[in-house]
Amino acid sequence: MKKYRNFNFICGAVLTGFCLLIVLTGLIRTPYDTTAMSVADRLSAPSFAHWMGCDNYGRDILSRVMEGMRNTVWIALLTVAIGTLSGVVIGAVCGYFGGLLDDILMRVNDVLFSFPSILLALVIISLLGTGSLNVTLALGIAFIPSFARIVRSEVKKQSALEYVESARLMGAGHLRVIFVHILPNILPVLLSSVMIGFNNAVLAEAGLSYLGVGVQPPQASLGRMLSEAQSYLFTAPWYAIFPGLMIVLMVLGFALLAEGMTEA
Amino acid sequence: MLLECKDFGIEFHDHDRPERAVEGVSFSLDAGEILGIVGESGSGKSLTALAIAGLLPRKKLKKEGEILFDGQDVLRMDRKALRELQGDEICMIFQEPMTALNPTMRIGLQVEEALRIHHREMDAAARRERALSCLADVELPDPEQVYESYPHQLSGGMRQRVMIAAAMVGGPQLLIADEPTTALDVTVQAQIIKLLQKINRKEKVAILFISHDLSLIRQISHRVLVMQNGRLVEQGEVEEIFEHPCKDYTKQLLSAIPRVEL
Ligand SMILES: Nc1ncnc2c1ncn2[C@@H]1O[C@H](COP(=O)(O)OP(=O)(O)O)[C@@H](O)[C@H]1O
Ligand SMILES: [Mg+2]
Numbered sequence: 210m211k212k213y214r215n216f217n218f219i220c221g222a223v224l225t226g227f228c229l230l231i232v233l234t235g236l237i238r239t240p241y242d243t244t245a246m247s248v249a250d251r252l253s254a255p256s257f258a259h260w261m262g263c264d265n266y267g268r269d270i271l272s273r274v275m276e277g278m279r280n281t282v283w284i285a286l287l288t289v290a291i292g293t294l295s296g297v298v299i300g301a302v303c304g305y306f307g308g309l310l311d312d313i314l315m316r317v318n319d320v321l322f323s324f325p326s327i328l329l330a331l332v333i334i335s336l337l338g339t340g341s342l343n344v345t346l347a348l349g350i351a352f353i354p355s356f357a358r359i360v361r362s363e364v365k366k367q368s369a370l371e372y373v374e375s376a377r378l379m380g381a382g383h384l385r386v387i388f389v390h391i392l393p394n395i396l397p398v399l400l401s402s403v404m405i406g407f408n409n410a411v412l413a414e415a416g417l418s419y420l421g422v423g424v425q426p427p428q429a430s431l432g433r434m435l436s437e438a439q440s441y442l443f444t445a446p447w448y449a450i451f452p453g454l455m456i457v458l459m460v461l462g463f464a465l466l467a468e469g470m471t472e473a
Numbered sequence: 474m475l476l477e478c479k480d481f482g483i484e485f486h487d488h489d490r491p492e493r494a495v496e497g498v499s500f501s502l503d504a505g506e507i508l509g510i511v512g513e514s515g516s517g518k519s520l521t522a523l524a525i526a527g528l529l530p531r532k533k534l535k536k537e538g539e540i541l542f543d544g545q546d547v548l549r550m551d552r553k554a555l556r557e558l559q560g561d562e563i564c565m566i567f568q569e570p571m572t573a574l575n576p577t578m579r580i581g582l583q584v585e586e587a588l589r590i591h592h593r594e595m596d597a598a599a600r601r602e603r604a605l606s607c608l609a610d611v612e613l614p615d616p617e618q619v620y621e622s623y624p625h626q627l628s629g630g631m632r633q634r635v636m637i638a639a640a641m642v643g644g645p646q647l648l649i650a651d652e653p654t655t656a657l658d659v660t661v662q663a664q665i666i667k668l669l670q671k672i673n674r675k676e677k678v679a680i681l682f683i684s685h686d687l688s689l690i691r692q693i694s695h696r697v698l699v700m701q702n703g704r705l706v707e708q709g710e711v712e713e714i715f716e717h718p719c720k721d722y723t724k725q726l727l728s729a730i731p732r733v734e735l
Contacts, residue, residue, distance in 0.1 A: 385590070
């Protein structure tokens with residue numbers, strides 16, 4: 210492997226590591242019960258007892274940020290998994306075989322691709338209903354076209370190379386040629402688009418939850434916290450600042466990491 | 474007779490009007506023989522080789538005549554039967570050993586590919602042993618190390634040897650070598666030619682050796698085909714063709730060889 214010793218990569222790794230640490234800690238335990246309300250602490254400022262302060266119900270914001278990040282990461286991972294797996298299969302088949310199937314699937318793809326994926330996700334959610342599972346599905350489906358397009362063009366490029374011909378000449382079947390011979394060669398490209406896709410998924414999930422169609426209360430979500438914090442922007446700015454900051458850190462960290470890896 | 478090509482032709486239908494690339498090519502190849510095909514660039518040598526290897530695209534082109542390998546017509550065989558021949562009975566090496574190897578796969582795995590496809594009964598240890606012995610047969614120093622390497626770690630000559638090892642691993646009857654030395658420098662060229670001759674003797678594999686280089690063809694072939702514009706101009710024993718060419722085209726080709734006096 211190459212050495213990723215550049216500035217972007219190190220910053221990205223530190224930020225991502227920090228976020229990951231928060232998520233993992235939240236998996237084991239949170240400082241307070243994420244749904245425990247306490248009237249006395251309503252909108253209280255950050256203190257030693259509540260590092261990030263409390264929200265309008267007197268719930269500990271740090272605990273809810275931890276849970277929100279966990280939900281976000283989980284949804285983003287599943288989204289990217291759905292998008293990548295389907296995208297790889299569709300893109301590989303289209304890119305390798307070409308022909309009529311390719312024409313049809315890619316026209317459909319172009320139509321879907323012309324909608325912003327968040328809009329597409331909203332359409333799918335309006336069909337499926339709200340909730341985190343449906344958001345995951347909707348975003349996953351909305352992400353398929355971009356992955357399919359990238360994989361298709363890469364597979365098409367690789368298919369023309371001689372090593373593919375020599376693999377076929379060895380008597381390898383189509384599936385073997387695609388998955389054993391070609392796919393490892395598009396992994397670097399796939400990896401960077403997966404990382405960018407992950408970031409888009411984080412932002413899209415936050416956006417959908419902000420609109421109220423994503424993660425449903427009492428489950429915590431960074432996007433939803435932001436939308437609730439709007440009413441208290443001046444009385445309790447920390448309510449908006451911390452969830453917002455965590456989204457920024459997560460996305461920035463991952464973007465830097467991706468950047469650093471392509472640079473190396 | 475291992476291979477018999479009868480009145481073979483190719484017509485492309487991928488542009489506005491049909492384009493004829495190969496026409497009326499007939500020849501045969503015996504088991505264990507080295508047959509050279511010589512001709513200028515664009516004369517249809519590669520297309521003929523690809524047809525024999527069963528690698529012609531299935532669409533947008535018309536195939537004529539027949540190419541019988543062990544009595545079976547490779548032009549019209551179904552895909553499954555064809556795949557059974559490919560890699561096991563018929564193998565091919567290409568001009569560019571750089572691009573013909575998969576950059577992300579270890580050499581060992583690539584040499585074993587034919588075994589993994591055609592000899593499912595072999596286990597990993599047996600495959601490895603066979604691959605190592607093939608790497609040694611093509612006179613690579615330190616086969617163990619080559620086995621673990623990636624293509625970019627090897628020189629052009631070594632990569633071409635790896636290609637030959639990968640082709641020979643299943644013990645094929647026919648090895649097609651399409652300009653196998655064109656991308657290599659002269660000293661390496663000579664080594665590869667020697668190696669192919671040795672393999673031909675030892676393994677009794679027939680070789681279809683394609684080149685635009687007459688001196689190479691003369692050195693390695695038993696018999697020669699001369700092609701021009703997709704047609705067979707002349708064929709015969711190598712010395713016969715070189716000493717007494719019948720056709721003007723062959724004479725012109727021969728007179729174009731630079732003579733190096735030593
Ligand atoms: N897709 C195609 N459509 C039309 N003509 C083609 C196509 N592919 C190859 N040809 C023609 O076939 C001829 C033979 O090519 P080739 O077998 O590669 O020659 P060689 O290997 O002897 O240099 C070339 O002149 C080329 O113009
Ligand atoms: Mg050629």
